[in-house]
Amino acid sequence: MKYFYNFPEIPFIDRSVITIGMFDGVHLGHAKVVAKCVKIAKQKGISSVVISFSNHPSSYFNSKNESKNSLLSPDKEKIRWIESLGIDYLFMIPFDNYIAHLPAENFIEDILLAKFGINDLVLGYDNRFGFQRKGSVDFVNEHYSSQINAYSIDVAKIENEIISSSLIKEYVIQGNISKANTMLGRSYSLQGKVVHGHHKGRELGFPTANIELEDIDKLIPGLGVYISCLKVDGTPYYGVTNIGKRPTITQDTYISIETHLFDFQDDIYEKEVELYLFEKIRDEKKFNSLQELIEQISLDIKFTKSQLAKIHITS
Structure with a gap:
């Protein structure tokens, strides 16, 4: 796997399968999403790409929300676990003013299509992207179905609890490490x-x-x-x-x-x-x-x- 800390200035890949998210912890729910991304890419003989962030979006929207002692998987760990899932390329971009205010249409057209030649988009059941979280599987299917195949991955559960980074953090803070x-x-x-x-x-x-x-x-x-x-x-x-x-x-x-x-x-x-x-x-x-x-x-x-x-x- 190759990883980068910013988007390329020129077109990078001809065709790709992409998933987007923070992926903090790279837990079983995340693994389910990434596995689908890798599977489609292998079936089509194209590249699999994860677009993630080098800082948590919450730290941008709330400057008082410091990142210190707040992540399940800081950068080095995230890279390690995502690589273990078989992804070809990982982009760990800064969640900054540009990304925070980038409309979903521009994210799709200027980045996913222009730079990565996106063929398929795989998102978790509740994942959104773009300004005001406008981008979704439904949004892509409505406006870009002729260019992109979009897939939504169902929730992953254990004992009727939806697996999420926030829930795992709660268990870690409580000391319930076995559940985490x-x-x-x-x-x-x-x-x-x-x-x-x-x-x-x-x-x-x-x-x-x-x-x-x-x-x-x-x-x-x-x-x-x-x-x-x-x-x-x-x-x-x-x-x-x-x-x-x-x-x-x-x-x-x-x-x-x-x-x-x-x-x-x-x-x-x-x-x-x-x-x-x-x-x-x-x-x-x-x-x-x-x-x-x-x-x-x-x-x-x-x-x-x-x-x-x-x-x-x-x-």
Whole structure:
């Protein structure tokens, strides 16, 4: 797959199948849309294209809505997951004043037809594009049916809930990682680097890998203790992760991400790692003493080890 951060200035592709959307999380609903796009392209022997955005449209319309810690999949992750679905070209354009006010007709004629030679358009059931969200499958069928075949993809559901990025975000914030994972179709993960912390975990007898996020836009799960797995140089190591402010020890003002790995002694400082989260086992709390904290961590580890046979990474 080739990806770009802006539209080409000249015609780029002769014929293509295109889908458009933010695709935050690239969840099972998104995968359903992209799969249709890829299938049509392969059947016709033409290119498949995803047009997405490098910033969330909501951050444009509401300047107070900062992107920090708000995305299920920042750019690097989105590129990774969309590529895994077999797309030929991905365009991650800025959602700016030009795009926000571009009429649907101009989007179709000046971009989709002129630059990409669009043959087919595939959209999710509720997806719209163009100024005031005028562009839709119905709009294309009404005005451009002689040039473009337009398809609407039905909703994807799990347990009667419509899969959506906003719902998955709610589950992640709540700490309901197992439900979020089901809707994503893979284990929610955090990418980052192992950095030095206060070394309090080592003093307590439970050394931890402190993870500094690679991208500040990444959504951090709700505070608490999670069954987890840390991939180091491609090798998975299981453990327990605390996401929180460590109220018993330091009462940090920032959120730390610390993972205690089972039977692991290697020095991995400055290593790039990926942390997979499977299940939240308890909320973070302040204990009356360090001894109480040590006893609880021991219980967390014992419980997590009892669950490992049921756990596996899906990516």
